[in-house]
Amino acid sequence: MMSRVLRLGRFGCELFEALGRAGIFLAQSAVGLPSREGWYLWLRQMHFVGVLSLAIVLVSGLFIGMVLALQGYTILVDFGAEQALGQMVALSLLRELAPVVAALLFAGRAGSALTAEIGLMKATEQLSSMEMIGVDPLRRVVAPRLWAGFVALPLLTVGFSVVGIYGGYLVGVDWLGGFAGSYWGNMQASVEFVADVGNGMVKSLVFALVVTWIAVFQGYDLVPTSEGISRATTRTVVYSSLAVLGLDFVLTAVMFGGLA
């Protein structure tokens, strides 16, 4: 019994210590993006984190939009409400699916890569040697990746929504023969910019912060062995996914659940 209490206590202490380290880490790295070179490093990371994630995010967006339209149509047509298809697809994507699914894909595609890359740099002493050259790896290595993630994920989310809405159109109108005018018209009439698009973007910004933070911190803080890298990469994906889904509930409750 006593040992269980002790274990729980130790777990609590370690948890708070890790959170503290992660917080200091975030504060120290997030400030570092000055200089012309910083911009260049950031652009490079935008390419790795953003542009290279474009394919998976857009293809997923297309399929999710298509599936939404297909599922929605078969239900809506029972009530004779198939003209509301555009509204349904757009709201589901903008409020919920685009921020969440894009963040999950981003964690799997870019987050794990960030963890593995930084972790390998740590294991091969590249971070140490950078420190000894007098260059702060938090500024040079971590900061550009962190900022690239912050910016890239919201942009990817926009792409996801756009392609998803188009996918819904392909299925609902071109394939199933719905009326194009009601698809777009109902969407235009019911989607609010601030309440729907804006709130979706706020979600996406929060997810971008959390996923990128987890990914770079797991890479920077790991045990520099091959086992340590594999564990940290797994942790990045697991923690990011859980954090995204949990935060999504909280944010949805505040934004759309009438809690605010």
Add this chain to the structure above:
Amino acid sequence: MSDTPFVAVEGLHFARGDKDIFRGVDLAIPRGGITAIMGPSGSGKTTLLKLVGGQLTPDAGRVLFDGRDVHRQSRKALFAMRRRMGMLFQSGALFSDLDVFENVAFPLRVHTDLPGAMVRDLVLMKLEAVGLRGARDMLPAELSGGMARRVALARAIALDPELILYDEPFVGQDPISMGVLVQLIKRLNQALGLTSVIVSHDIKETLTIADYVYVIADGQVMAHGTPQGLDVDRDPRVSQFVHGEPDGPVPFHYPAVDYFTDILSSGGGR
């Protein structure tokens, strides 16, 4: 050599978890010479270099670099201090996404505003010094272990540091690259007026170039002196290490219960 040491380690204590790595280590590293720090594997030699470079913080005691306490500097001052140090890592630790030229140019590009042509000249000079001017376009993955270490050496001296720390420079080298490295370290030390600290357990190579040697074991300085002095030291522990005898005061066996009882007590477990 002046009287005040360039790097002074005073009463250093450091522990990792429950294991004491250092229990009161004092070192004085004079300006301009080659000082070797030797000891068996696992005696914390690399840890010592990380403490000198300020990458780890001691539990007690202090490290003075040119009279200033390394661990009492702000983050900014510490990074400024590190520009005066170079460190050669055991693995070389080259940046794997940059080619040889860019690796050596890295410290110049981040710390100076020199025009491109001058950076090029400096990089080629450093690469010439380690004999790898012809390898400038290769990537770290294409280099042999010895070449990688020489490139890392060129990078470490790119900013003309005053102190250079070598972490096990001879480990895993074939005889030819070993000889090349020994000569390089000695020549660079003389030509550039550096202060060099070599951490190593390769006795023969290290003793040929060191001016002064510290032997560390069990978290303390076991002996120190000139290479000639250590060679004739009568302390059995020193003599065992310097002459490479497999068993002696430093036991061959990791501490364990008595062999006989251990074998007989096996009850199916380990």
